[in-house]
Amino acid sequence: MVQDADGATTGSARNSDGQSSEQGIDRIREVAAGVWSDPWWTVPNALSLLRLAGVPVFLWLLLGPQWELLALLVLVFSGLTDWLDGKLARWLDQYSRLGQLLDPAADRLYIVATLVAFVIRGVVPWWAAFALIARDLLLTLCLPVLRYHGFEPPDVHYLGKAATFCLMYAFPLLLLVQGDFAFDWIARPFAYAFTGWGAALYLWAGLLYLGQVFGAVRLARTRG
DSSP states (O other): OOBBTTSOBTTSOOOTTOOOHHHHHHHHHHHHHHHHHSOOOOHHHHHHHHHHHHHHHHHHHHHSSOOHHHHHHHHHHHHHHHHHHHHHHHHTTOOOHHHHHHHHHHHHHHHHHHHHHHHHHTSSOHHHHHHHHHHHHHHHHHHHHHHHTTBOOOOOOHHHHHHHHHHHHHHHHHHHHHTTOTTHHHHHHHHHHHHHHHHHHHHHHHHHHHHHHHHHHHHHHHHO
16 A cells, blocks of 8 residues: 555545645655665665675576576575565564665566576566566656655555565576476476466566556645
8 A cells, every 4th residue: 555755545635735846856855865864784684785796696607607506596595585684674673764675676686687587598488577577667667756746655565475475486496497407397387386376476466556556646636
């Protein structure tokens, strides 16, 4: 659900004098200031930064020397740190605005990088990768629109979490069945199943997020 700057949802009233362009820009500056004022050096943020640093390493391993096993280990490490940084944020009470931005950004970057590498290697068809990447690009472009109208980004939907979970399992399994690994015939049906489920849920969740964005913008214009 999309919330405005005061924490109200799209279904509740805001002030009657609307929102000017200057207020929208001020809201963007306020959010940016909040990111800078939060603590940066936390354990969850460090794990997210490690995940981000692993993206070029993964691409080099897969597209350069084509060391599938090492690339697979990088993907597994990414999945483990994705789970661990959320747990540590709760256990250590180290929530931060930066962490809320880094964690999904690392997920999206890994998904995009993996899809691009898989297309180049011929693991997945280009049209399937294009659909998933276009989904992420479109939703990213919606974020400044929401900020401009005084709304927070949509809360992470359970379908979006399920989709990311499926894809994060699908990518290592797809990579596993490409090499000469033992028991790859066992991993193959699971790889294709997680890929199909993850892609379908990923696009479905994207449509839900897009509907929330349209609803928020329409509400802001009606109030204005």
